Amino acid sequence: MNVRDKIAWCTVILLLCALVGQRLMRVDSSGTFPNRSVLLICPYSAGGGSDMLARGLARAAEPDLGQTITVNNVTGGGGAVGFVAGLLAPPDGHTVTMITIELVSLPLQGLVPFQPDEFAPILRLNMDPAALAVRADCPANTFEEFMEWSKRDSKLSVGNSGPGTVWHMAAARLAEAASLEFNHVPFGGASHAVTALVGGHIDAVTVSPGELRSQILAGQVKILGVMSEDRVSYSPDSPTFTELGYPLIFGTWRGLAVPRETPAEVRAKLAEVFSKAAYSTELAEFADAAGLNMALASGSDFALQIKNEKAQIASIMKKLGLIYEK
Amino acid sequence: MNCIQSQKLLAPALWLSCAAFAMFTSLQFPSAKGDGLGPGMLPLILALLLGGLALVDFLATRKKENSNSDSAEDQQHTGATWLLVGILILYIWLLPWLGFISSSALLSMASLRIFGYYNYVRSAAISLSLAFILYILFSLIMNVALPTGWLG
């Protein structure tokens, strides 16, 4: 047996020991929750709003949890792949999933093998309302003028972030409430719709104010109405639709959830740790810089909201012809 | 018709069946709305185009003499290739049960054997090291959650 074979033997033995050791370490970590690192599944890709929120929150919550929190972007299927991964994980609290409004809309389309109530929400983190925006040089300065324009000019093309996405539904809700008719133009994401708006290829968009912020500040785009209770801080002159006489409150939300079977005390612990982090000034500053509109709510309120929105979303999607019967 | 020629006609036949399949599937898509084309129109056109081209390919291949048949070396490799494909299917299937490190090490050992490396000890050492290096690189440094399972 030559030297190289001896080295090979040693390597094999050493690495096999490491393999078994790594395995034993995992078994050994029993006891109270959390006894190993927690995985936070973000169903959207790195760098987006959901991902930034997940990473910011993970960083703020780590010290209180006493374990590391790893953000894992499990993406695909407009969020469906990540939701499925979160539901398939063992319900012991070590896998937390970030949920968004797509959790409600995807099952309605009948394309995914889960239902929203398979998740137990533990905390709502943020809500972004929809805003109706037009180019700054657009003749319509108010929503009323926009309505006149819309009625005169047969069908305005309104860009959204894709078929069946929250901003598509927002435009449909607006059209319904103000009895207008829109030519819905889906784009591959909100930023593409905003680009097309600035380039003059479409007439208006319905996306979140955060996605319009740099254009608003630069004076390229103006907001005619916001679907929230309060006005947007960086566009204080733009009224809410409620002020305009159309009580529309609609937008996307993000929150945390675990599978329904997770024990109650584990859920309580997660809710405690993550709300503390979410209320911290550190996270507030981060969210402000990232343009995320924080709107915290408890797990039970959040669950109720999801339940209420389901019927609403179902009716919009049906009207838009997005529900395909199999 | 000899064996090599029927093998050559396999490709056009496969394209043709693929086109037929796509055509029938896309005919079931819902009809057009805003744009006048709908989800099914372009796949249908492409399927018809593929079918037409496949027919041309079929006829052209039939006419041509079997001029450039596979070299002997290629034929020799075919068995090894399909064996490797089978092992890869087994690997991807095992990955979530056995875990990344151990299944990758096993795949590496098996593939080294197919590639013609017979020293088992060194092969095991290389395979385990490779699996560990990739695990450290992707899982620990780059934060990619590789599948974990029964062993590693």
Place this chain on the structure above:
Amino acid sequence: MEIFNEVLVNGSSIQVWVALLAGVMAGMIFGALPGLSATMGVALLIPFTFDLSIMPALALLIGVYCAAVYGGSIPAILFRTPGTPASAATIFDGAVLAARGEAGKALSVAALSALVGGVIGTLLLIALTPQISRFALRFGPPEYFALATFGLSMIVAISESSVRKGLIVAVFGLLISTVGMDPLTGYPRFIYGQASLMEGMPFIPALIGLFAIAEVLSMGGLKSGNTASSESKIARFPSGSDVRRSTPTILKSSFLGTFVGATPGAGSDIAAFLAYSIARQQAGKGDKFGEGEVKGVAAPEAAKTAGTAGAMIPLLALGLPGDSVTAVLIGAFILHGVQPGPLLFQDHSGLAYSIFATVLFAHILVFIVAVSGVRILLRVNQIDRRFLQSGILILSLVGAFALRNNLADVWLALAFGVLGYALRRGGYPVAPLLLALILGPLAEENLRRALILSGGDYAIFIQRPITVVLLLAGIAALFYGLIRRRGAPA
């Protein structure tokens, strides 16, 4: 003068240089590992910039971005495994060069072209940002459709031996690219309940399968052993004539790359494929594309790095991201209190020009690191082919997984691997398939979006100047390619 001073102050800070170098190093690794994209690299490094002040933070991220785009070509040339989608076009000739023992030449041509592309792109960025951004904004759905059609007209040029086989593969590629949720109605096409396919056929697993896994399956180079190592020492750097010959290609590709990169709907990936196809379309007498032509490495490399500079144009001038990397970069800029957009040049022009300088130096640093790394990289030729193949196999499978942490993508990569192997055995070219996969979604989506805008009226495609020019150029390219084929049957 004030601006100049501010740039100088930012440039003389040692922190900025350290951050830039660290970014370049990290970016190379992210780019070189298949499945880890420039987007992921930038996103993962953002938390590390929280404690840095603004210029070092931006330098780190820009360094990652520029280097990751180059880094993808290293495995493309050495292992036939594209590290990033944009580097796939480099494989066609780069990997052939490497197989001939001229990996050193391929790598240095790639680095040189990337440098020239990056510098030209950055100079255009500095000089013509307002003009180019106005031009880019004129690209609406009809223009993107025309651009994609123009790209697809190159199929004849890149179908190696048989136009018929090339067309079959291209149409098949277009058909595969319709898999997934219909971009305009949301109807799921050909997905059979697989949520992983809803967003369309994932491109990176397809690339990994068609190149890396297909190569391993065909058991290439196993019998020939280690013959490459001795020759590679001789042919380390490109000869003077190689550089002279490819200079026009590099320059053309750089301009093309900048413009394509600047349009928010296209990006570096499309720029690289377009540049490769055009270079091949315009091949001269002595050019041997597909058989290790230096120009075939130079064109996509110059175009894709120029494309990164181009993508900074809408980002900085309009605050609008063109692709996923720039979207992440915008997020990072905002976190550091920089709001990209027209106001950046008005209120913080010093900062804007410091960013330009950072982009320029990032490309230069990438070149220095890349060239000094060639010698080390060539050592892989001394590794036993059998170990290398087995390593590539596992690395590519991990890469397919890492993209979305999704096991379904590994199955897809294997399926594409078998497809790539079968295509090779049947004598079908792979390049048209890739061109179709990359341009198919752009073409379909924008064709139908344009028709929604026009209410189903096809006249929209002949009423807009850019659209007309691009469509005519596409038709001309198609006929030019067919006539050349007839004239000189290869």
